[in-house]
């Protein structure tokens with residue numbers, strides 16, 4: 748999969764990693780970049796088509812689908828991180844609404860276009876999917892759930908030629924991590940690493956120095972082996988109805 752001449756859709760495209768993904772897709776010669784944002788966006792490059800797209804809004808998702816003629820790469824990047832302590836159920840519900848049901852809803856809606864193009868889905872997740880960061884436990888729950896969603900979609904869509912990549916990012920220097928005082932990668936370097944990973948066909952992408960340090964142990968570890976074992980099991984013996 749190369750980015751040149753492809754059609755790409757990025758959610759949360761107005762700032763942070765999403766904005767960097769739009770610029771990097773253009774730099775790599777994308778034919779069209781749909782920039783999904785909650786507020787109207789203007790872009791100097793004529794290849795960018797803005798779409799009003801709150802990923803929790805089913806009507807806006809449907810309207811976006813109707814405006815997109817074809818799609819090769821869907822990047823579910825939009826995300827929300829709240830500081831919480833698990834005392835408020837609403838924080839978990841809000842995190843799941845944006846970070847789990849957001850990518851779920853957008854993916855389901857664009858699936859006909861993606862299966863037609865034998866396209867690619869990129870879900871921007873976080874290393875907190877592996878182990879919770881207890882200052883953002885609701886966010887961590889939602890990213891762990893979104894990793895599981897990505898793994899199941901990967902298995903379920905492989906037969907239709909659709910690839911699913913999970914991006915397990917460490918800290919990135921954006922508004923989201925402003926209150927978190929640790930070394931951070933630039934959004935531009937992360938965007939480059941995400942597209943490099945997609946072009947190389949890496950199913951799990953570790954796009955920054957912090958996450959990169961765990962890539963090898965993840966790829967050769969017990970959880971990954973079990974993911975493959977379960978896929979093989981289902982391929983060998985498809986689910987029988989009761």
Ligand SMILES: NC(=O)c1ccc[n+]([C@@H]2O[C@H](COP(=O)([O-])OP(=O)(O)OC[C@H]3O[C@@H](n4cnc5c(N)ncnc54)[C@H](OP(=O)(O)O)[C@@H]3O)[C@@H](O)[C@H]2O)c1
Nearest residue numbers: 759763764785801802825826873916918919921922923924
């Ligand atoms: N920054 C990090 O350290 C880090 C690390 C690992 C993973 N990530 C992940 O990377 C992705 C991008 O985050 P970021 O760091 O670029 O954060 P950011 O600067 O806070 O940007 C978040 C983006 O998501 C959009 N968004 C939030 N809720 C939305 C909704 N309901 N519908 C549509 N768009 C929505 C925001 O739009 P508005 O401007 O309208 O709010 C904004 O464009 C997220 O999935 C995040 O979890 C970030």
